[in-house]
Amino acid sequence: MEEKDKEEKITEEKLEQEDKEEIAVSQEEDGKKLEEEYKKLEEEYNKLLDEHNRLKNQYLRLYADFDNYRKRAQKEKEELLKYEGFELLRKLLSVLDNFERALKEKDSEPNKVIEGVLLTHRQLLEILNQQEVKVIEAQGQPFNPELHEALMVEVREDLEENTVIEELVKGYFYKDKILRPALVKVSKKQ
Numbered sequence: 001m002e003e004k005d006k007e008e009k010i011t012e013e014k015l016e017q018e019d020k021e022e023i024a025v026s027q028e029e030d031g032k033k034l035e036e037e038y039k040k041l042e043e044e045y046n047k048l049l050d051e052h053n054r055l056k057n058q059y060l061r062l063y064a065d066f067d068n069y070r071k072r073a074q075k076e077k078e079e080l081l082k083y084e085g086f087e088l089l090r091k092l093l094s095v096l097d098n099f100e101r102a103l104k105e106k107d108s109e110p111n112k113v114i115e116g117v118l119l120t121h122r123q124l125l126e127i128l129n130q131q132e133v134k135v136i137e138a139q140g141q142p143f144n145p146e147l148h149e150a151l152m153v154e155v156r157e158d159l160e161e162n163t164v165i166e167e168l169v170k171g172y173f174y175k176d177k178i179l180r181p182a183l184v185k186v187s188k189k190q
Contacts (some may be wrong), residue, residue: 137173138182149181156187163187
């Protein structure tokens, strides 16, 4: 029986050894699988981290570009407002030059002065027209408090009441806004 016990013991030891080897192999395989999975996860993490950094840099560049655009637009707006009348003033200087030329001739040739004033007047009207400044029609029109300012009233039986009899000072529109109302004399029935 001793031999049988020995054999059983040897068999048990062999089985234990085989179990240990199987467990070791299984653990080694599991370890390799875990290591492979860890490497995959690490690679995925690094890819995501690279993508995050790329997107973050792209965001920062876009933000900086937008901020530069905003500053440039603000500067252009300020400059535009600062010099908005520049071109108009330059055109008006040529009108002033023409008046000065006409005034130089006032003593020597009065007809040239009148001619110069008429040409300068025409030039000024042309500049105003280019700037979309238009005359408010008043003479013979019904009085409109939005367009006209009545300075005088005259009794007139031959006209409808509140008709503009005389335009004392012309009124002007600038585009669609009243630049200055016309100063007028208005009719009134007795």
